[in-house]
Every structure is written in C-alpha cells, then in structure tokens.
Amino acid sequence: MSSNQPPTRRFDPDRKQRIINAALDVIVEHGVQGTTHRRVATAAGVPLGSMTYHFDGMDDLLRMAFEQVAHASSSEFVARLAQAQDREEAIEAIVDIIAGNIWSTPRTLLLSYELYAFAARKPELAAIMREWMQSSREALGRFFDPLTSRTLDALVEGMGIHGSVDQAPLDRHEIEDIVRRICR
Missing domain, CATH: 1.10.357.10 (Tetracycline Repressor, domain 2)
Incomplete structure (x- = not known):
C-alpha cells in the first residue's frame, strides 16, 4: 500500500449498538458517575473517536x-x-x-x-x-x-x-x- 492512500475504514454497522451495550455494562460495573467515554470505548472495543461520531456527548449515550x-x-x-x-x-x-x-x-x-x-x-x-x-x-x-x-x-x-x-x-x-x- 502506498503511503499516499488514506487508511481504509472498516465497515462496522453494529458499532453504535455495541457502544450502547458496552455503556450498559460499564454502568453496571461503575455506575453512571463512573461511566466515561474511555471506559465505554474500551468495553466496546472501538476507538475513542467513535464516541463523538455516534453520540452528542455522554448524556446522549446514556x-x-x-x-x-x-x-x-x-x-x-x-x-x-x-x-x-x-x-x-x-x-x-x-x-x-x-x-x-x-x-x-x-x-x-x-x-x-x-x-x-x-x-x-x-x-x-x-x-x-x-x-x-x-x-x-x-x-x-x-x-x-x-x-x-x-x-x-x-x-x-x-x-x-x-x-x-x-x-x-x-x-x-x-x-x-x-x-x-x-x-x-
């Protein structure tokens, strides 16, 4: 692959739902107050940037x-x-x-x-x-x-x-x- 080509985006149609499910897992483990973008992204196995791509902030996700x-x-x-x-x-x-x-x-x-x-x-x-x-x-x-x-x-x-x-x-x-x- 040439260094001039942009990186390929992986098609992931279930990502948003996976993030919501991960948010629920994080809430169960840490409560709402302990639920952070980083924890949810880690639990969902997605890049941190996916959080702001799919949701208008933590309140929207919650x-x-x-x-x-x-x-x-x-x-x-x-x-x-x-x-x-x-x-x-x-x-x-x-x-x-x-x-x-x-x-x-x-x-x-x-x-x-x-x-x-x-x-x-x-x-x-x-x-x-x-x-x-x-x-x-x-x-x-x-x-x-x-x-x-x-x-x-x-x-x-x-x-x-x-x-x-x-x-x-x-x-x-x-x-x-x-x-x-x-x-x-």
Whole structure:
C-alpha cells in the first residue's frame, strides 16, 4: 500500500449498538458517575473517536442506553400481560412477573436504580421513566381500573427492588395474596 492512500475504514454497522451495550455494562460495573467515554470505548472495543461520531456527548449515550433498558423491560412486562384473556389470568401474570423476576433480574434492577437516580438529576430524562410506567399501566388497564393499575405497577417495581435486597423475600403464595388483596 502506498503511503499516499488514506487508511481504509472498516465497515462496522453494529458499532453504535455495541457502544450502547458496552455503556450498559460499564454502568453496571461503575455506575453512571463512573461511566466515561474511555471506559465505554474500551468495553466496546472501538476507538475513542467513535464516541463523538455516534453520540452528542455522554448524556446522549446514556439516554439511548436507558431507553434500551426501559423498552426491553417494558416489553417483557407487556408481553406477559398480553397472554392474559381475563382478569384472573391477569392476576396470575402479575404474580408471574413478580415471583418469576420477569423484569427484575439483578442486572435490570441495578440499571433501573441508576436510571431513576440519573433521571432525578436530569429531569429531561424522566420522560423515559414516564413512558415505561405508561406502557405498564396501559397493559394493566385492560383488566383493572386506573388506580388499581397504578398500584399494581408500583407493586411490581417495588417488589422487584425489595426482593433484590431482602434476606427473606416473599414466596409466590404470599405475592399472590398481596396482588389479590389489591385487586379486590
């Protein structure tokens, strides 16, 4: 190759998504405050310059990463509720969501904590959380009134959070009892 030719660029159509995924890994390991361009680029295996090429700063990257988390978590919740044909099956779905940790895996919970804290400091990003909650409430609204839907949505998230640190988490029967009390 002649020294007068420009270097060839490698075609990498998945680079942006790889960076977003790496950002989530870095957030899990270091928290939002410890997430830097350099750490994310290293985790994604991309040159540091790719960060500014694909994103308008760290807030843009974090927004896209958290949108991905919210969308994935919401999709699982909505998909499980979509299987329900009536109120009784919806109650069973809610119990499954809570008891089966459908959305509250340790990784998703940690990312959710980070998202809540980040959105509290950056109110313009609170819309991500509001969309997530709205999606859940709409799915619940097929079977429950708006106040019950809101309460059940908060229960699902709250039980996931409590279950992540509780040394004696509730079993499936106790969770079902609580859900049925709310749905009376």
